[in-house]
Amino acid sequence: MFRTELPQPNEIRQTIRDTYRADEEAVVERLIETARLSPEQTARVQNRAYQLVARVRSADNGKSGIDALLHEYELSSKEGVILMCLAEALLRVPDAVTADKLIQDKLFDADWQSHLGHSDSFFVNASTWGLMLTGRVIKFGKAEKADPGRLIKRMIGRSGEPVIRKAFNHAMRIMGRQFVMGRTIDEAAERAKANEEKGYRYSYDMLGEAARTMKDADRYYKAYETAIHDIGRVANGRGPIDSPGISVKLSAIHPRYDFANYDRVMNELTPRLKELALLAKKYDIGFTVDAEEANRLDLSLDVIGTVFADPDLDGWEGYGLAVQAYQKRAYHVLEWLADLSTKVGRKMMVRLVKGAYWDTEVKFSQENGFDGYPVFTRKASTDVSYLACAKYMLSRRDAFYCQFASHNAHTVASVLEMAGNDRTFEFQRLHGMGEALYEQIVDENGENVPCRVYAPVGTHEDLLAYLVRRLLENGANTSFVNRIQDEQLPIEEMIADPIEKMAALPRKGHPKIPAPIDLYGASRVNSRGLDLTDTQKLLPLSAKLAEIKSKTWNAAPLIDGKLVSGTPIDVINPAKFAEKVGDLVQATEADIDAAVVAALKGYETWNKTPASERATALRRLGDLLEENMDEFIALCQREAGKLYSDGVAEVREAVDFCRYYANRAEETFREGSPLEGRGVIVCISPWNFPLAIFLGQVTAALAAGNAVIAKPAEQTSLIAARAAELILESGVPGSAFQLVPGPGRVIGNQLINDPRIAGVAFTGSTETAQVINQALAKRPGVPLPLIAE
Structure with missing residues (x-):
């Protein structure tokens, strides 16, 4: 023990x-x-x-073949990058045809000849000769000396790609022996x-x-x-x-x-x-x-x-x-x-x-x-x-x-x-x-x-992973192994x-x-992550998740900023059938019609809202998502069956969407382009990315000045409903955003076929996307939106 x-x-x-x-x-x-x-x-x-x-x-440089090779073909040189790519890729390409195409693609523009004779190392020069495929096989002409790519092309034409491939694989094996x-x-x-x-x-x-x-x-x-x-x-x-x-x-x-x-x-x-x-x-x-x-x-x-x-x-x-x-x-x-x-x-x-x-x-x-x-x-x-x-x-x-x-x-x-x-x-x-x-x-x-x-x-x-790691570690021009050879x-x-x-x-x-956090410079703040391998972060998260372990959530149609009452159905944890996560009230036909009416009214106001104000609301939404990350991690786990890490990724991607589209709204306005919406946009999102894609569609439409009717996947409506609360809290008016949870075929068909709808943003199966496009095509004069499949 x-x-x-x-x-x-x-x-x-x-x-x-x-x-x-x-x-x-x-x-x-x-x-x-x-x-x-x-x-x-x-x-x-x-x-x-x-x-x-x-x-x-x-000393005799030939005694340190790899040191000399890494100096001659340092990763700051084009040939050094090609050499690493070949060493890495030729070991794992799936078939001969792919290997042949790789060789042609990588070698034509490389100036191998310029490296010949630079080093006193026999190993380096032998490798260079091998890479140039010279010796008995190739004879230089004046044109080839000026254009190594032409030389390789001529060689491939004479001997065929299999000969070249075999030669390169052999060269890589010789290199491998220096490392192994x-x-x-x-x-x-x-x-x-x-x-x-x-x-x-x-x-x-x-x-x-x-x-x-x-x-x-x-x-x-x-x-x-x-x-x-x-x-x-x-x-x-x-x-x-x-x-x-x-x-x-x-x-x-x-x-x-x-x-x-x-x-x-x-x-x-x-x-x-x-x-x-x-x-x-x-x-x-x-x-x-x-x-x-x-x-x-x-x-x-x-x-x-x-x-x-x-x-x-x-x-x-x-x-x-x-x-x-x-x-x-x-x-x-x-x-x-x-x-x-x-x-x-x-x-x-x-x-x-x-x-x-x-x-x-x-x-x-x-x-x-x-x-x-x-x-x-x-x-x-x-x-x-x-x-x-x-x-x-x-x-x-x-x-x-x-x-x-x-x-x-x-x-x-x-x-x-x-x-x-x-x-x-x-x-x-x-x-x-x-x-x-x-x-x-x-x-x-x-x-x-x-x-x-x-x-x-x-x-x-x-050899693959070890070789590439050694090349990255010692092939950089700041490496001592590389620099010691530079006299x-x-x-x-x-x-x-x-x-x-x-x-x-x-x-x-x-x-x-x-x-x-500053990865994108002044343009936007990177979404804040949560390192689940850091006990300083993991223990507080676990404590917060324990606090909300018994919490349940509610989802219902959200029309003109108000929740609609109805008969709720149970939402069950897909990983634990005995656990109830919350209640869902599905939208009725009347709710959907009311949502369209409210959205048409809201569009008139929201579309006239300055781009800077729309951007401010979206950035505020991103901040609210980060502030409530713990809750969304729990929701993603219990309603969508996701891991903690999946929940973190969902929130971060949603935050990135908020900040990215906020920037695009302001940039488009500054560039002098008219930033006007089309009208009311229906956003239909999938269950597998219940927060990220849901908000990705919604924020893009809102940033451009459209009013939105969001139809989340019926399997993950609680996540969408909680996000909807933050959308309104961020400053987006209730008239500009409507939520209609429920069965996709029923709600989706009603909205898609409504002539008052200006466009549809959809992520899901190709089959459903075709149905949507066919429905929209029956409406002459209405520009078709880009459908994400």
């Missing part, structure tokens, strides 16, 4: 949660002071870093022998990303089991430090590894992780849990901490994890781990990395409208965080076996300075990268510090102290990376 209470102080864990998306300026300010060295130490770091870079540049250690552990271990004799160690990473099904998870789990057996045989009892180790992804061994499935994760994934850890303990090898996306960190700490604290692992110090310095929480995570290690009475192996998902983290936060970023927006801030974390780790060697993963010469020099004469730690690098740098570190005539190589193992087909760049600039750099910069974040 697992311990029900981990030996962890609540205050440290709370600090971790408080720092999830904390103010970047405050976090960086503290880390600068923590990471700062004395002037004498700083001078020694600069001198050592300078010597390291100078020696790398004077071997297809199997045995193959990788055999390849590693020469480097191990020099003092290198290895940590093998089984290629493969998150499991989508339990079948995937079982396959990955079996692969880890097999790998541990294989590594154990190779290790032959050398112990976790001197032996090769294994890296494990939690997302690979459970298909529902997310915060929403906390109980399942703790009950199902945790025992799996323990069994793998026990197997690694049996062979006495290193066992590292890899870092993943920031939204899984809190959950990961519970899983990792629970297994680490299990007494069955006592007597073994090979268990560890990776900590990402680009996360604002990294320093506090280390404090928590050190405390855990002390309480358990066993050392933990900790791999400090800078992080490989930065692009994803930034984009995900922007897309979801979160309060801030979990990662630093400036690269120098991440470097400062890394140094502060490294300093803390070295001060707690009683709790950690320290492992520092970096290809940055300044970072390496800083760690060496902070470590002093105690070399009981190791560096780490990626397979195929940083070789020239670490030859100076591992060599006994150099720094004589061991280096572990993080080496992926797997087949060519599994035009002064060494002093490369090894600039990030602490001094940040001390001289505004620390509010990168000026070109706006906060998620």
Whole structure:
């Protein structure tokens, strides 16, 4: 059995949660002071870093093929982008025809020839020749030299796309070998022998990303089991430090590894992780849990901490994890781990990395409208965080076996300075990268510090995600791996102290990376999201949802601002048939006619309302939706059977519609275009997006000056009715908006065939859309609206 209470102080864990998306300026300010060295130490770091870079540049560049390749084809170049696209796409295109079209599309405009001979690396030039398909196959003509695209076209014409495809697939496999250690552990271990004799160690990473099904998870789990057996045989009892180790992804061994499935994760994934850890303990090898996306960190700490604290692992110090310095929480995570290690009475192996998902983290936060970023927006801030974390780790060697993963010469020099004469730690690098740098570190005539190589193992087909992540991480023109090959760049600039750099910069974040709420600049405010992986947000939400758990809602026709009475019917939760959600009064034929009369009257007034006033009302509606997000999450869950995350997405999309159409109304008016409605617009929306599409149609029509009669899906009328209340509260007059809930065929047919209706906005089945169009076509002289299907 697992311990029900981990030996962890609540205050440290709370600090971790408080720092999830904390103010970047405050976090960086503290880390600068923590990471700062004395002037004498700083001078020694600069001198050592300078010597390291100078020696790398004077060494044979052919020894670092990937480093040179990433420099030659950096992602800021057109050819670099094409190279990444090909590497990513050719591994997964479904058929030969598609592959042929992709090759033609990507290669015709690329200037591969301009890269030939730029690099001294044999690997880079061989790759370039392969990409140009030269050698025995192609002979250059004068025209082709001036136009590489013409050359490729001629080659395809002579040999056919299959030959080109085969050549490119072969080139990608050659590239893959530079990134991947071997297809199997045995193959990788055999390849590693020469480097191990020099003092290198290895940590093998089984290629493969998150499991989508339990079948995937079982396959990955079996692969880890097999790998541990294989590594154990190779290790032959050398112990976790001197032996090769294994890296494990939690997302690979459970298909529902997310915060929403906390109980399942703790009950199902945790025992799996323990069994793998026990197997690694049996062979006495290193066992590292890899870092993943920031939204899984809190959950990961519970899983990792629970297994680490299990007494069955006592007597073994090979268990560890990776900590990402680009996360604002990294320093506090280390404090928590050190405390855990002390309480358990066993050392933990900790791999400090800078992080490989930065692009994803930034984009995900922007897309979801979160309060801030979990990662630093400036690269120098991440470097400062890394140094502060490294300093803390070295001060707690009683709790950690320290492992520092970096290809940055300044970072390496800083760690060496902070470590002093105690070399009981190791560096780490990626397979195929940083070789020239670490030859100076591992060599006994150099720094004589061991280096572990993080080496992926797997087949060519599994390379895709890893390859693209490495290209994104190290192919950018700000990457040290890229810049170290650029001899035009002064060494002093490369090894600039990030602490001094940040001390001289505004620390509010990168000026070109706006906060998620400011994603659209001055044009409009991004809809505010709710991070359901943040306990600081999730716990208050859960409390509010508990408060309204027994609440019921009412829906009825809303005519000229007044609710119509009638005989209600029960609205039942589609996921819990015993639960009543509310009451619904359906519109009668008389109600529908009254709604048309009221809307015609309201149109005359609303259409004359200035665009700025209409926009103000729509923006107010967006604000009201955000203020009532909790209630709509509950409604979407109970009436539409949606998840919490679906409810958040519904509200956010509806808010975006409100603000977008408010802007369009004002912009159209300023541009001098007449902004007049057509009359009364019927809006018919579906059940699957009961708030977002409902309001998307309504707000578009209202923004243009139309009066609206809204007919929501009968399955989700309560959601529409609550939204209708906010529409009136926002300042839209009751005469301009009518709600007629009820059966679609009855109400829809009556409205569509009413000659007083100017148009219909519809989202639903193609069959129903055809019926609507046919009905409207019978009305000559009436312009048909755009029907959304």
